[in-house]
Amino acid sequence: MSHIVVTKESCRRMAKDVARALRQKVVSLCRRLGIGVCLRTLVLIFCLTFFWVQMHMFDVSDNDALQILTKPDGLLDANDSMLQLVPQRLHKFLVSPPQRDRLHQAILPGNSSLDHSVPISLNASEIRQLIDQYNVRQTVFNEEFYGPLQNDSLVIVIQVHTRIMYLRHTIVSLAQAQGIENVLLIFSHDHYDEQINELIRMIDFCKTMQIFYPYSIQTHPNTFPGESPEDCPRDILKSDAIKRNCVNAMHPDQYGHYREAKFTQTKHHWWWKANRVFKELDILSNYSGPVLFLEDDHFVAEDFIYMLKLMERTASVVCPQCSILSLGTYLKTYNFYGEAKKDILKVIRRQQIFAAELTPPSWSFKIVPSFTHYNKAEISQWISSKHNMGMAYNRTVWEQIVNCADTFCNYDDYNWDWSLQSVSNNCLSHEFKTLVLKAPRVFHIGECGVHHKKSCFDMALIVKVQKLLNSVTKYLFPKKLEVSYGPVKKKVLRKGNGGWGDVRDHKLCLRLVNRIT
Numbered sequence: 473m474s475h476i477v478v479t480k481e482s483c484r485r486m487a488k489d490v491a492r493a494l495r496q497k498v499v500s501l502c503r504r505l506g507i508g509v510c511l512r513t514l515v516l517i518f519c520l521t522f523f524w525v526q527m528h529m530f531d532v533s534d535n536d537a538l539q540i541l542t543k544p545d546g547l548l549d550a551n552d553s554m555l556q557l558v559p560q561r562l563h564k565f566l567v568s569p570p571q572r573d574r575l576h577q578a579i580l581p582g583n584s585s586l587d588h589s590v591p592i593s594l595n596a597s598e599i600r601q602l603i604d605q606y607n608v609r610q611t612v613f614n615e616e617f618y619g620p621l622q623n624d625s626l627v628i629v630i631q632v633h634t635r636i637m638y639l640r641h642t643i644v645s646l647a648q649a650q651g652i653e654n655v656l657l658i659f660s661h662d663h664y665d666e667q668i669n670e671l672i673r674m675i676d677f678c679k680t681m682q683i684f685y686p687y688s689i690q691t692h693p694n695t696f697p698g699e700s701p702e703d704c705p706r707d708i709l710k711s712d713a714i715k716r717n718c719v720n721a722m723h724p725d726q727y728g729h730y731r732e733a734k735f736t737q738t739k740h741h742w743w744w745k746a747n748r749v750f751k752e753l754d755i756l757s758n759y760s761g762p763v764l765f766l767e768d769d770h771f772v773a774e775d776f777i778y779m780l781k782l783m784e785r786t787a788s789v790v791c792p793q794c795s796i797l798s799l800g801t802y803l804k805t806y807n808f809y810g811e812a813k814k815d816i817l818k819v820i821r822r823q824q825i826f827a828a829e830l831t832p833p834s835w836s837f838k839i840v841p842s843f844t845h846y847n848k849a850e851i852s853q854w855i856s857s858k859h860n861m862g863m864a865y866n867r868t869v870w871e872q873i874v875n876c877a878d879t880f881c882n883y884d885d886y887n888w889d890w891s892l893q894s895v896s897n898n899c900l901s902h903e904f905k906t907l908v909l910k911a912p913r914v915f916h917i918g919e920c921g922v923h924h925k926k927s928c929f930d931m932a933l934i935v936k937v938q939k940l941l942n943s944v945t946k947y948l949f950p951k952k953l954e955v956s957y958g959p960v961k962k963k964v965l966r967k968g969n970g971g972w973g974d975v976r977d978h979k980l981c982l983r984l985v986n987r988i989t
């Protein structure tokens with residue numbers, strides 16, 4: 473026993489020594505710096521320590537779920553614990569196939585002269601050629617198993633950029649939905665990527681189709697709608713731009729910035745794809761039902777198709793004027809130009825997720841409102857920031873939107889949803905009404921937005937949404953919807969976020985729906 477006492481004793485003595493040394497250092501430092509600076513320094517040190525502990529605790533609490541993936545394609549190890557949450561038959565979407573050196577070839581629909589192996593690095597004109605073929609052929613896969621499209625089928629359109637790691641999980645969630653076998657799943661791409669094509673070609677649970685936005689940055693690397701050397705730099709002054717004689721000198725946005733191709737592409741793509749689906753695809757020519765629009769980082773609940781049908785039936789009785797059905801609601805944070813703002817928002821969001829861990833079951837953090845409303849829906853005016861996720865509408869509604877093409881295409885905002893808000897507020901005879909679920913059936917798993925890509929893939933969030941959905945299964949598939957009326961707000965006239973001042977963008981946008989030639 474004695475040696476323990478000795479140890480304790482010596483420890484205490486050592487601690488005392490250290491404390492005395494520290495005190496001496498602090499006192500001498502304070503003498504030199506003055507008492508004010510000294511106090512401030514101490515407070516700073518305290519704060520830093522406090523935050524470090526906080527962040528450290530946060531890391532620990534998230535540890536079970538946090539498996540940072542280093543692979544950009546988001547593939548998991550065959551024994552990754554994430555896979556326990558996913559049925560065996562769907563593992564193929566998440567893990568790499570056994571033979572790693574498969575032929576890298578351009579997979580084309582049907583049989584054609586281009587069907588043989590093509591080199592993996594395609595140049596822009598080759599990609600354009602492939603895209604044209606896809607778009608001309610309009611091949612529907614798995615139609616032989618699942619039969620033709622009916623009016624009571626469902627068409628889902630997913631806008632895909634480059635983020636395959638999210639798309640894998642989106643597909644896994646779709647595969648588990650009840651009624652998915654009656655769906656036509658259309659992937660709309662603005663980036664041609666063999667790996668993504670391969671992933672989509674593996675889908676065997678419903679009919680699929682791929683369409684390609686033909687005016688992408690990828691296929692126009694040095695010319696509009698991509699960035700050309702004659703374009704004005706974003707931050708140049710208008711007077712300098714005119715002196716420089718760059719091509720869009722006369723058309724900065726309302727905040728004085730010039731166009732950035734990557735920001736405008738998403739709005740163009742959104743606009744093109746809806747028109748393509750409703751007006752140009754042969755398979756939809758007799759289809760009069762709703763089309764549900766999702767993105768490549770949306771995760772759906774098992775009953776989302778059932779809920780959409782239930783909403784459709786309910787709306788026809790209680791709200792025939794509701795033209796948009798919305799499966800989700802969340803507070804979207806916009807990708808404003810300011811990076812700093814974004815970082816602050818990220819911190820806030822993280823804290824909310826952390827807070828939610830303390831109060832399970834947690835449909836209560838920001839992206840997941842309370843699930844006590846599992847059978848409730850609300851009628852309200854359509855608000856872009858709340859109702860832009862998991863939106864469904866039919867051809868009649870699309871025709872109303874296209875009739876407002878001038879409003880949509882000339883509104884100085886690079887966000888499609890704010891532009892649609894402008895259509896609703898400033899062009900339609902009655903603004904859009906929506907029926908929206910209070911407990912969402914669509915979740916946003918790509919928290920970082922399109923512009924960050926690989927750097928912030930958050931596996932923890934995906935695991936959380938999966939676990940959450942597993943824990944609320946008994947609330948899914950409610951027999952009927954309880955509908956209430958949301959608060960009526962005054963029309964807000966917004967200025968728009970800019971980024972859409974270039975007349976070339978306005979013209980392209982109008983051309984995409986054949987409003988000018």
Ligand SMILES: *[C@@H]1O[C@H](CO)[C@@H](O)[C@H](O)[C@H]1NC(C)=O
Nearest residue numbers: 548549550551552553567568
């Ligand atoms: C997972 O599999 C890899 C090989 O595929 C192996 O090296 C590793 O030890 C496995 N990890 C666990 C926890 O089983």
Ligand SMILES: *[C@@H]1O[C@H](CO)[C@@H](O)[C@H](O)[C@H]1NC(C)=O
Nearest residue numbers: 581582583584585586587588
């Ligand atoms: C492509 O396939 C169709 C039927 O599957 C066939 O009729 C046609 O001859 C084929 N074309 C070529 C070029 O092989």
Ligand SMILES: *[C@@H]1O[C@H](CO)[C@@H](O)[C@H](O)[C@H]1NC(C)=O
Nearest residue numbers: 591593594595596597598599
């Ligand atoms: C693209 O590649 C094809 C053949 O591989 C070639 O004929 C063509 O000139 C290339 N185009 C450009 C713009 O490099």
Ligand SMILES: *[C@@H]1O[C@H](CO)[C@@H](O)[C@H](O)[C@H]1NC(C)=O
Nearest residue numbers: 621622623624758759760761
């Ligand atoms: C769908 O309904 C519309 C109008 O009700 C009808 O014209 C069309 O033929 C139907 N299409 C199919 C595939 O049943």
Ligand SMILES: *[C@@H]1O[C@H](CO)[C@@H](O)[C@H](O)[C@H]1NC(C)=O
Nearest residue numbers: 620621754755756757758759
């Ligand atoms: C649409 O309906 C017309 C007339 O009934 C029919 O001729 C056509 O084949 C149908 N199209 C599709 C894609 O089913």
Ligand SMILES: *[C@@H]1O[C@H](CO)[C@@H](O)[C@H](O)[C@H]1NC(C)=O
Nearest residue numbers: 760792793794795866868869
């Ligand atoms: C499309 O939706 C609107 C609004 O919900 C509805 O009034 C209209 O009848 C629908 N159109 C068709 C063809 O079903």
